[in-house]
Amino acid sequence: MADEKTWKGGRLGPFHISKRYKNVAVDLGRLYEAENIRTGAPALLLMPGAHANWEPEDSWLVRVSAQTEPPFISMEVEQAPSSGQLSKLSDMLDLLTSTVERLEKNEEARAHLTGGPVGTWKRWVGRTRRLLRSRGWLVVAGLAVTLSAVIWSRVSQDPEGPRGEQRAGAGVGELATSEDKAPDMVDLTRSGATAIAYPLPAKPFSDQAKAPCYPKSGEVEINGGCWVELAKRPPCYERQAEYQGKCYMPVSARSHQQGEPRSLQP
Secondary structure (H helix, E strand, O other): OOOOOOOOOOEEOOEEEEEEOOOOOOOOEEEEEEEEOOOOOEEEEEEEOHHHOOOOOOOOEEEEEEEEOOEEEEEEEEEOOOOOOHHHHHHHHHHHHHHHHHOOOOHHHHHHHHOOOOOHHHHHHHHHHHHHHOOHHHHHHHHHHHHHHHHHHHHHHOOOHHHHHHHHHHHHHHHHHHHOOOOOOEOOOOOOOOOOOEEOOOOOOOOEOEOOOOHHHOEEEEOOEEEEEOOOOOOOOOOOEEEOOEEEEEEEHHHHHOOOOOOOOO
C-alpha cells in the first residue's frame, strides 16, 4: 500500500499524475487521472488504501483489448513474475474493475480515457506549466542566468569573439590567395577565350579585373573581383570557379585597361 504521508503527487513510474478524483472510490484508495510520459496515452492510477484489502506482491504488466468484428476480448501478458500466481492477477483485475465501476457516470473520466494520446505539443505545454508551478523553474532560471553571465564575460573580454579569430585566420589565407595568379582568364578584348573547379576566392586574383565591373558586358562583381557567369552548372569543369551553385570565370585585368569591352565572344 502506498505511503499517503510521503507521496505528494507528480511522477510515479512511467506515469505523470495530473489530478485526483476526489470523493470517488475512496473505499478503494486514492484515484488519479494520469498519462503515460513516453506515449502520452491516458491512464488511471489507483493507490490502494487500507480498506482495499490488497497489497501488491508481484509486478505484472498486462494489456487488455477488445474488438467488435470479429468480436473478441484479449489479455496480453507483457511482463509476469516467474513464480506468479493467477490468483494475484485476478485480484489485481478485480480491483481495477471495481475502480472503473466507480467512474461509470463520471463525464470527466470518460472524456479523459476516450480522448486518445496527448499530442507532443500539449504534453510540452503541460509539463512547462507544471514546472512553473513547482520550484524547479527556479533551478532552470538560475542555470540560464549563470550561463548567460559566462557567455557575456567571454564576449566582453574579446570583442571580436570566435568570429574575430576566424576573420584573422582567414585574412592570411585571403592574402595568399590574392597573390596567386588565376589558372585562366576571360579576356573580353579577345575572341575565342578558353573556358576555365576551384572554389571562388575571397579576394580577386592579382591579374584579375577588379570592381567596378561592366554588367553590360556580362560581368558580375563577387568579393571585389569581376567574373563572368557560365551556362554550365556544378559540377563545374576543371578550370572553372564554383560559387553558390554556379560556375564562373574571372575577367582579365587587361580588358579593363583597354576600356569597357563591347561583348564576350563565344
